[in-house]
Amino acid sequence: MKGIKGFLIDLDGVMYTGDRPVQGAETAIRFLEESGCSYRFVSNTTRKSRGTIAGQLARMGLDVPERFIFTPPLAAVAYMKQAGRDRCWFLITGDADRDFGPACRPSSVDFVVIGDAGEKITYESMNTAFRYVMGGAGIIALEKDRYWMAASGLSLSAGPFVAALEYATGTTAVIVGKPSPEFFRLALNDMGIGPHEAAMIGDDIVTDIAGAQATGMRGVLVRTGKFREESLRSSPVRPSAVIGSIADLPEILGQQAGRRQGTGP
């Protein structure tokens, strides 16, 4: 793991599981801070602003600066900034709209931003999104998952409604959620480093590891969260490294950190 200047670190399953931090997670954050490496905590949530996520982490004893949290809504904002057009209308739920700032107004729309919108999905809201796209707006999908397991049972995620808009308009959505290459690219841009200088640390061998490797990054699998030995054994994906948990991050960083502290070779 030579030449790593920055890390993307999954939150759920890597830094915490359920509502408890993974042992050693807090130490790892401090270690990262001291290492001089760049880092972003990444999450695929599309319902929460990064302020809300930082608050939840703080309640678990994990002190993560808000600006180091990178989610699909933030990726969307970065995407629009690069495109030089940032007037958006969103079909999302929760408080993720707070990450978009005041630039987004319901007129003169450059992009329709669609996430897991739950009850916000109505014929009227879908029709509004449709008309903006027919009027020239692009579609940014915060994710394109098919469904998720809610307390009440399997429930539709954003993907089907993104597919509906694509079918209606003939316009292909830009997907800015993990594991789209766009997500990793935007997160790396946010750190100002290239893919060959970065590693993704995650618990999902497909979304995290294969996704990161496909963009030229290294992929480090942790044995926490949704990790299963069987998935690792049967997968064609070969992680760049496998570690017990985020507590082993210093092992990966050992050389660089040692060098900084004058104890390295």
Added chain:
Amino acid sequence: MKGIKGFLIDLDGVMYTGDRPVQGAETAIRFLEESGCSYRFVSNTTRKSRGTIAGQLARMGLDVPERFIFTPPLAAVAYMKQAGRDRCWFLITGDADRDFGPACRPSSVDFVVIGDAGEKITYESMNTAFRYVMGGAGIIALEKDRYWMAASGLSLSAGPFVAALEYATGTTAVIVGKPSPEFFRLALNDMGIGPHEAAMIGDDIVTDIAGAQATGMRGVLVRTGKFREESLRSSPVRPSAVIGSIADLPEILGQQAGRRQGTGP
């Protein structure tokens, strides 16, 4: 046009335009009755029961027996009957549910039937449809159009929401609306004749003529409704015949009718 035993006749643009009957339409119906040919009036509407359609035709002075009206909801009913499984749950609007009869209950669902459902589209209704399909139900789409022009502007039709369910479930919908081959096949079954014994009479060179010809039927284009000379000239589709209007139906039927009346050769 030899050997024709039955006709499928489009309603809107062929039998009436706006709220007025096409001149000669009523005579054509009587002529059909006397000819001994089978016939069905076909429409792609998914919001009205055939009773409602018959009532609207009657108010225009067109006396069409209800049982000779064939629409996507009726095609769906015929499809389910053939499949031997007819317990359905529908996501439609208007009174088309009346064509499905009492067999359709919201439990033990064999098919989700989805049409242009307008305001009936909500996250909850889409999720219900999704869960039935994940539980093993098939998807029957009354149409898969992308959008239509409502008074308020372009508006989503059933297609996008069919695409959403297909994306979510990995199940491909059976489309029973015109111009799907399934629609023509079911309408012909309803008359008990084969495609080579039938002609479709319509004003849309693609949906009506090409659609019918693709199933082995003959396609007769009328110069009423949405007919435009330019569309005929520039289209690669070659109608089996082009007539001025439905009033010219006797020309096509001449020989058979003549024979019946003993005046033929």
